[in-house]
Amino acid sequence: MLAGLGRAMYVRRVVVVVVWAAVALAGAVFGGSVYDRTQSIDPLPADAPAAVAQDRLDTLAPEGERLVAVVSGREVGSIELITSVTRIVYEIRAVNGVKEVDDSYTTGNRRISTDQRASLITVELQPALSDDDALRVAGQVSDALRRIDAPEILIGGALLAEQEFNDQAVRDAAVGESVALVCVAVLLIVLLGGLVAGLLPLAAALGAVTATLLTLTGLAGLLPVSEYAVNVVTLLGIGLAVDYSLLMIARFQQERAADPRAPLAELLARTVATAGRAVLVSGSAVAAALAGLLAFADPLLAAMAMGGALVVVLATVAGLTLVPALIAIAHRRLPAPRTRSRGPGLLARLAGFAQRRPRGVALTAAAGLLVLSAPLFFVEFGNSDVRALPTTSESRRTYEATQARFDDPPRQPLTVLVEAAPDAPGMPQLFDTIERMPGVSDVFVRSDLPPGVSIADVVPDGAEDGRPARQLVAGLRALAAPAPVLVAGPAAELTDAGRSVSERLPLALAIVVVATGALLFLLTRSVIVPLKAIAMNVLTLLATLGVLVAVFQWGWGAAVLGFEPWGALDLTTPLLLFVFAFGLSMDYEVFLLARIKEEWDRRTATDAAANDRAVLAGITAAGPVITTAALAIGLVFLGFVLGGLVAVKEIGVGMAVAVLLDVTVVRGLLLPATMSLLGRWNWWRPGRRTPAEPRSLAADRA
Incomplete structure (x- = not known):
């Protein structure tokens, strides 16, 4: 089927490019209006206790901004x-x-x-x-x-801060996208050896991003679209489209070099049949990772998942249609693969080293990743507030001035609501108990309320959503009262968000692990390889989060990155990094494993070294593509470090760290070392008493 798609892209190459150009033009003209139609989405599900309490407060005693x-x-x-x-x-x-x-x-x-x-x-x-x-x-x-x-x-104030958040998110996306495109263009032109070859992946990226923005503009009239979803689109769209384009171009160059007399249509058929399969599996894996966000039942994460899923689908479609059509038109301008006079590439050299000392390399690499993850034992999570704005932001400067210069600065309290009259039996004692609770700074009982309702504003000690305030929320909700005690406020919202994440995390993990494991099983016909891939991706994620704690919570390198730490990570950062890092790690995993599986299928297991030769040959062939893709996507993510929002910086730095660790430590060392240790057991699957023997390509096709 994929080979037929490659031939079709050759026959209809002009039509395909014209259609994509029209979509890109429409997206450039009309898709930009999505920035004016984005909305701030409540991060809590509607049935969260804090959300229920706030809705009831808004009905009984509404307050203005x-x-x-x-x-x-x-x-x-x-x-x-x-x-x-x-x-x-x-x-x-x-x-x-x-x-x-x-x-x-x-x-x-x-x-x-x-x-x-x-x-x-x-x-x-x-x-x-x-x-x-x-x-x-x-x-x-x-x-x-x-x-x-x-x-x-x-x-x-909250209203102006929210507006600054929205405006800054749009500026960050524009700056990050512009810087990323320019830097990636220069990198690709240099590494691929020509202007056309370097700009071809960017054409696919622009097509995928503009098509997604156009789709989001249409959906904005039916569904809420978050400004952060737009950032997700640019971040993922550029990275994935560049990755998929590089894979297709590299495979086409290799097929042409191996059989220079073959017709162009046949070369494209082989390219799409092999590299296209990896693109399809990779896109499906990233989409499955994004689907895991929906398990959290969080409106904000759902909006990000929607934007991310759209761009993944369109980047995959662009990789399978637009890129082959562009190759068919510009194939004469694509240079032959460069010969490596200095020996194998970086990944191949690392893999060779790992195969010579597999046990020591595997233990050292795994231990190193675990050491990097150690700061997670001290992690603090919070909801991004005005402190996540740039230090030049007027809303942030106002907040800092009130906190630093006034003994009793304005703070958003915890609001306690009980469906009982203030003079009902037990209510006076309840308020007395609240005043004596640890962590309570002051209590103000409201008046002029509808009959049968009691409301008190409880000012906590310390930060509005700090650990003492969150402990106070639990204590307030556990109080004995004539009716259930409802609690609203920042600490209550953060408490409910954390509880929702912890309760739904197993389901999200199951969705991602099962889906990606199944896709890798279909690709490799192995049970062991997918399990190892998932385990290595988890190690990469834990190490990345540990680095983020050191940088953004503790402030290591904050001056270099241009921000001031506020003592916590945004609660959504680990979730987004989980799906982004997991999905993109699978991207490179698929690229490597697809080629390793080809090399394994070409060999017969005449000796114990067949597995090692297949692994090294696959890494040698796919390594340059992965290294180039990693450099390009690393630049994309680092472009977002230039933004002003700390939450956006967290994602940019986190993804750059994840890509760096994945391409060097995991793909270059840990993967070949563990595959050498397991040998032919890598290819075991149920139903066989002994490890699966490799088969010839002819047998595979049969």
Whole structure:
């Protein structure tokens, strides 16, 4: 079937390229509008306890968005400052959409910094405002606040921070994509030895990415599309399309070199039949890994899975259709594979070393990966908040100023809701108990509520979603009360997100492991090889996460990467890295194993070294492609390190580390070492009493 597809791409090469060009043009013209249609998606499932509590609060006692302003740079008792703040505050109160304004001069609340040179102003908007209306009113309020006669005015709050997140995500995607494309283009032109050969993989990448953006634009009218899904599209689309293109080009060059008189249609048929099979298996493996995200029932992860799955499918289709068509048109401009006057490539040299000392290399490589994973014992997870914005962000600077300069800065409390009247039996004792609980800084019982409901705001000690606050959530939910105790707030959301991940992780793992294991079994007809591949990919992932803890939680190298650590990893980072790193590791695994299996099938097991020869021959043939692909995709991921969002940097650094470890330690050392140790047992499968003997290609085809 795949050979027939290769011949069809030769016959219809012009039509295929024209269709893809039209799709790319439409995607470039209309697909960009997806950035204007993205939405912020609630990271919690609708049935999470914190989400249920927040929905009930929004019904009973809705609150509007809040803006926080830090007015600083002059003595707070200055007559000029007092006059200016008072005038502007009364002006803001008259703005349609403003519910309440709190300041140090007109409300009697003393909100002065410890150095007496800054004061706080908080503005609450009307709860009924839509998102667009809230942003419009916030703009009016911000304009008024900036007219206060003070040297420095910082304005922030959750609404403005969220808008900055969205804008920064779009900028990060644009910068990362642009830098990645330029760097990858230069790299490919140099390594592939020509302009056409270097730009061909980028043409496939642009086709896959623009087609996905066009599809997401259409889906945005039916389903919520996250701004982070757009980043996922660019990240995966460029990387996978380049990988698949390199594999197809390299195989075509090898087939042409082996049989220079063969018709072009036959060369493309052989190329798609062999490399195309690896592309199809690899794309299916990455898509299966992304499907694992759906098991978490997380709306944000589901949005990312949707965008990622789309680009994987389209990158695979581009690899199987657009790339062969482009090769058919530009085959004369593709140079012959370079002869290696200096001996075998990097992976082949590493593999030869590993095969000479398989036991020592396997133990050392595995131990090294485990050492890199050791920081995971100290990992802290959190939801990205304003601290994940760049240090130049005004919302972040506002937050840091309130936390550093004020004894009692505004903090989002835990909100406790009980469906019982405040004077119901047991309720006064409940509030007394809450006030005495460890980790409670203050308790404010609300009034003016509907009958039969009690609500209290509980201010925790320390960070809003820190470990003490999360422990407090568990204690509050366990309290004896006339009705179940519902708890909302940042710590409650993080607690529920962590519990949801831990509960659903086995199902996600099962989906990914079973699906990829089955695909590798179909590729290799072996049980041992897929199990080893999964185990090695897990080692790579654990080592990568350990490095991320050291870099982003502990701050090792933070100055070089241009960020300030906030003491935790984003909760979604390990999940995204799991599917990305697992999927892309399978990418290289498939490339290698497909070639190793070919070499194994060509041999007869006349001696014990047949397995080692097949492994070394496969790595020697596929190694240059994998090395080039790793360099290219590494540049893609490093392009996203230039972004401002810490969460995006985590993914970029994590994937670059994963690719580096996978291509050197795992593919170059651990894989050949373990295959040498197991010998022909690598190819065992149920139903045989002894290890499977290799068969000839003729027998395979029969």
